[in-house]
Amino acid sequence: MALDKYGIAKRIAQELQDGMYVNLGIGIPTLVSNYVPAGISIMLQSENGMLGMGPYPAEEDIDPDLINAGKETVTVLPGGCFFDSAESFGMIRAGKVNLTVLGAMEVSDNGDIANWKIPGKMVKGMGGAMDLVAAAQNIIVAMMHTNPKGESKLLPQCSLPLTGVRCVKKIVSDLAVLEVTPQGFKLLERAPGVSVEEIKAKTAGRLIVEGEIPEMRL
Amino acid sequence: MNKVVANADEALHDIPDGAVLMLGGFGLSGIPENSIAALVRKGVKQLTCISNNAGVDDFGLGLLLQTRQIKKMLSSYVGENAEFERQLLSGELEVDLIPQGTLATRIQMAGMGIPAFFTPAGYGTEIAEGKEVREFNGKQYLMELALHADFAIVKAWKGDTMGNLVFRKTTRNFSTSMAKAGHITIAEVEHLVQPGELDPDQVHVPGIYVHRIFQGKDYEKRIERKTVKM
Numbered sequence: 378m379a380l381d382k383y384g385i386a387k388r389i390a391q392e393l394q395d396g397m398y399v400n401l402g403i404g405i406p407t408l409v410s411n412y413v414p415a416g417i418s419i420m421l422q423s424e425n426g427m428l429g430m431g432p433y434p435a436e437e438d439i440d441p442d443l444i445n446a447g448k449e450t451v452t453v454l455p456g457g458c459f460f461d462s463a464e465s466f467g468m469i470r471a472g473k474v475n476l477t478v479l480g481a482m483e484v485s486d487n488g489d490i491a492n493w494k495i496p497g498k499m500v501k502g503m504g505g506a507m508d509l510v511a512a513a514q515n516i517i518v519a520m521m522h523t524n525p526k527g528e529s530k531l532l533p534q535c536s537l538p539l540t541g542v543r544c545v546k547k548i549v550s551d552l553a554v555l556e557v558t559p560q561g562f563k564l565l566e567r568a569p570g571v572s573v574e575e576i577k578a579k580t581a582g583r584l585i586v587e588g589e590i591p592e593m594r595l
Numbered sequence: 596m597n598k599v600v601a602n603a604d605e606a607l608h609d610i611p612d613g614a615v616l617m618l619g620g621f622g623l624s625g626i627p628e629n630s631i632a633a634l635v636r637k638g639v640k641q642l643t644c645i646s647n648n649a650g651v652d653d654f655g656l657g658l659l660l661q662t663r664q665i666k667k668m669l670s671s672y673v674g675e676n677a678e679f680e681r682q683l684l685s686g687e688l689e690v691d692l693i694p695q696g697t698l699a700t701r702i703q704m705a706g707m708g709i710p711a712f713f714t715p716a717g718y719g720t721e722i723a724e725g726k727e728v729r730e731f732n733g734k735q736y737l738m739e740l741a742l743h744a745d746f747a748i749v750k751a752w753k754g755d756t757m758g759n760l761v762f763r764k765t766t767r768n769f770s771t772s773m774a775k776a777g778h779i780t781i782a783e784v785e786h787l788v789q790p791g792e793l794d795p796d797q798v799h800v801p802g803i804y805v806h807r808i809f810q811g812k813d814y815e816k817r818i819e820r821k822t823v824k825m
Contacts, residue, residue, distance in 0.1 A: 423765070424695065424696075425621045425624075425765050425768055426621075426765050426767055426768055427764075427765055432824060433822040433823050433824045433825075434823060434824060435823065435824050436823050439818070439821065439823065440764065441623075441624060441816035441817070441818050442624060442625065442752075442763045442764040442765065442766045442816070443764040443765055444621070444622060444624045444765055444818075444819070444820075445765075446621075447820065448621070448622035448623070448624070448675075448819040448820045449820040449821075449822040450818060450820070450821055450822050450823070451822070453764070459764055459765055459767060460767065461699075461767040461768060461769070461770070461771040461772060461799075462621070462647070462695065462696075462698075462699035462767075462768050462769050462772065463699040463700055463702070463703035463771075463772045465696075465699070466695065466696025466697075466699050466700060467700075469696060470696065470714065470715070470716075489719075500673070500680060500683055500684070500690070500692075501672060501673060501674030502670060502671050502672035502673050502674065502692045503671060503672070503692060503694055503695075503722075504671050504672040504694075504695050505671065505694065505695035505696060506694075507694035507696075507697075507716045507717045507720065507722070508694050508695060508696030508697065508714075508716040511714070511715035511716045511717065511718060512696075512715055512716070538720065538721050539719060539720045539721075540720065541718075541719065541720065542718065542719035542720070543719075
């Protein structure tokens, strides 16, 4: 069965390592922080100017001066700190943030990503996404394998305006875990009960299937 | 040296039609509420506003959009404002969408006296069109220019009469860099204090950058997305 958004977040959380500084995008990526494995400690970076972002506050602790990059009220953990936007993107560009998890509308088999604009439809802006994808050491994309019409979002080439080129390293979708290699998407794991045939049918870009593909362990 | 003015109206008295403004804040957090209200009262038009976001329909820069005072916006994300989208699609409003880190650094560079810099953000995308590309250590970078403003308008938590500013939590955002990038910088503060009352070790914006400062009032501090623990 295909994973739901919580399953995708749970699988991505397995990629976390102790001591990592991590930037989580809006949507499914934000859920990853709920599944940090026991014994592992990470620091969340919020690009509006905070390290050590904590959970949502209790009603009585809400502070309008303390928000995350999604403009949600949050808390700061002991050991956290604040800084300005220029410094925040400095630490991103300088490669100090170890892992970025973000959503995508399309990814191509050479690692290009499109997630900011639908021409004629959406003019919201890219926010920090272009900076993050251009500079992060490691980018994992959390996404649905197909759009609501059933068409593949893992393509030979993105059709939407790009956010960044050759930057995605790994994809965790509702169907599979894939690594982006010079030869295309390499299938690493299947969602429980999902067949390799189904993944092949729903992946429009080049797909590499080598040997037995294990199921994800969640 | 006296930088103190009575209120927002006095601080903004000489902003002309067509001025280029920077306005601090991220979403609705840390925005110069008093100054935005004064700009609406003043009715100054054809403004170019450099701000990470464009407020919401009825608060923040959304108020200046309602009154059609903004000609052009330079922002990274404007998704929370239906009036903005309407004016943009109808051609009434120009917008330059800029990657958030590029926007922050362009402003920062203006305050540092550096005319341009190279960043990897946006390489290979439509925002790279017309920009110089350079390779450093095998990676491609775009040249981006420093971004200046006629007036930078920021809101700090505390400030002293010399213009030194201290911010609270995540309200530093774009404001500290903008404060250094304005030809004239105006700061509104929640608490205006005397010299010596701020710890010099804790100052975020040295007073040299700030030309006018005033004690703000009636801060609403509206929350854009109230999220609480389940």
